[in-house]
Amino acid sequence: MKLLINGKTEPLKQTCISVSELLQVKNVEHPEAVSVQVNKEFVSRTDFDSTLLNDNDEVDFLYFMGGGTY
Amino acid sequence: MIIINRKIIEEILTHGLNELPIEACGYLAGKNNRVYKYFPMKNIDNSKDHFSLDPQEQFEVLRQAGTSGFHLLAIYHTHPETPARPSEEDINLAYDSEISYVIASVQTHDVKSYKIQEGKVIPEKLIIED
Numbered sequence: 395m396k397l398l399i400n401g402k403t404e405p406l407k408q409t410c411i412s413v414s415e416l417l418q419v420k421n422v423e424h425p426e427a428v429s430v431q432v433n434k435e436f437v438s439r440t441d442f443d444s445t446l447l448n449d450n451d452e453v454d455f456l457y458f459m460g461g462g463t464y
Numbered sequence: 465m466i467i468i469n470r471k472i473i474e475e476i477l478t479h480g481l482n483e484l485p486i487e488a489c490g491y492l493a494g495k496n497n498r499v500y501k502y503f504p505m506k507n508i509d510n511s512k513d514h515f516s517l518d519p520q521e522q523f524e525v526l527r528q529a530g531t532s533g534f535h536l537l538a539i540y541h542t543h544p545e546t547p548a549r550p551s552e553e554d555i556n557l558a559y560d561s562e563i564s565y566v567i568a569s570v571q572t573h574d575v576k577s578y579k580i581q582e583g584k585v586i587p588e589k590l591i592i593e594d
Binding site: 400401423424427428429431434436454456457458459460461462463464 | 552557
């Protein structure tokens with residue numbers, strides 16, 4: 395299957411993959427701190443396991459970004 | 465190493481001054497370690513001690529950068545009253561080991577860049593180009 399991941403088309407050997415599995419494939423170190431959009435719609439973290447991706451889906455993921463002074 | 469044009473450095477510091485007393489934040493986008501575009505963003509914490517980016521705005525900036533052929537190279541934020549080095553909270557919340565963390569001190573006008581990997585702060589060479 396092919397996915398558009400963070401703007402880049404990437405072929406995957408899997409024919410079916412969930413958001414959780416994709417984050418593993420992409421070596422995401424802290425999936426608990428990642429926001430995901432599939433076809434520009436947010437996917438709740440509780441749905442990462444159950445959300446299956448389709449060929450040519452657009453998947454974007456980004457780490458939470460925050461910090462502080464102290 | 466990260467290369468940033470002096471004009472963008474000045475824009476970051478101006479953003480920091482304009483947002484006082486709260487912290488300012490945003491992304492820096494480019495390619496091949498060179499920043500071409502700066503994206504001032506909203507600090508949804510609206511705090512002088514904390515910042516968080518709005519996830520929706522993060523995705524919008526990701527796509528805007530992508531349409532220009534750029535990647536998100538760095539996240540920047542300002543420290544209104546403290547030096548340009550990662551705080552304990554910055555380190556604890558640094559989940560992305562690949563992105564550069566650019567910190568600007570509004571007080572000293574110092575701007576520095578770091579990688580933060582598994583809780584370790586690694587100073588990164590920042591080249592400011594005219």
